[in-house]
């Protein structure tokens with residue numbers, strides 16, 4: 001069970017800035033190291049931008065989670081956008097259907113301890129990441 | 134809309150990014166810099182990112198674009214002050230920023246720019262060109 005949980009909408013690039021700041025605050029609250037905080041916030045920025053740009057907007061749910069004595073920050077990004085037809089392809093470095101760098105999904109995956117993506121064409125996309133203390 | 138101020142120092146342009154930029158702000162900085170380089174015929178651009186707490190692929194691409202377009206306009210770009218945690222994260226993200234010159238701080242960055250610009254001027258002197 002989560003120690004606390006909160007949901008934030010992502011509808012503009014200001015919201016992307018805001019959820020980055022939320023991720024930073026929560027990461028600092030469980031005393032993640034500066035490098036780990038930076039990794040989590042950078043992944044947040046990438047995934048929130050995907051929610052906005054590719055998913056047409058959505059939300060981020062932040063949770064403070066516990067596993068024995070370990071604490072972590074779990075972030076779930078959801079949208080009801082077009083979804084991703086080929087996940088394997090989307091997770092490759094440099095793959096983009098827009099004009100991005102194609103590093104958002106593949107890069108974020110490297111920056112966190114747990115990474116999960118579910119997507120249904122026509123229904124939307126959900127990406128969940130966890131960074132443990 | 135907000136704009137990031139661009140400071141003209143001799144034949145160089147100086148930008149200090151002090152806010153957590155949203156994407157449109159980063160895009161407008163890229164455009165503003167291009168215009169200013171052309172307007173002042175600047176030879177160097179220094180971008181200080183010491184206050185930036187993250188550089189994601191969008192900001193990374195913006196820095197690479199600025200460096201590329203200044204090259205086309207005959208100016209050199211130096212990025213200064215990247216925090217170690219930001220550098221570590223950026224490399225793990227998969228962005229190594231090839232083609233971007235970096236320096237530890239603004240002072241060293243300016244030295245580096247002076248060196249580049251001086252070297253260009255020497256090369257021109259050999260061709261018989263004058264200031």
Ligand SMILES: Nc1ncnc2c1ncn2[C@@H]1O[C@H](COP(=O)(O)OP(=O)(O)O)[C@@H](O)[C@H]1O
Nearest residue numbers: 050054055090096097100101102103104105125
């Ligand atoms: N939330 C999403 N909804 C729909 N498609 C997505 C979503 N996130 C990622 N994608 C698809 O996966 C591709 C790769 O994403 P990413 O690695 O972040 O690169 P980029 O955003 O630079 O294109 C995107 O170009 C897009 O086609």
Ligand SMILES: [Mg+2]
Nearest residue numbers: 046050100104
């Ligand atoms: Mg992306």
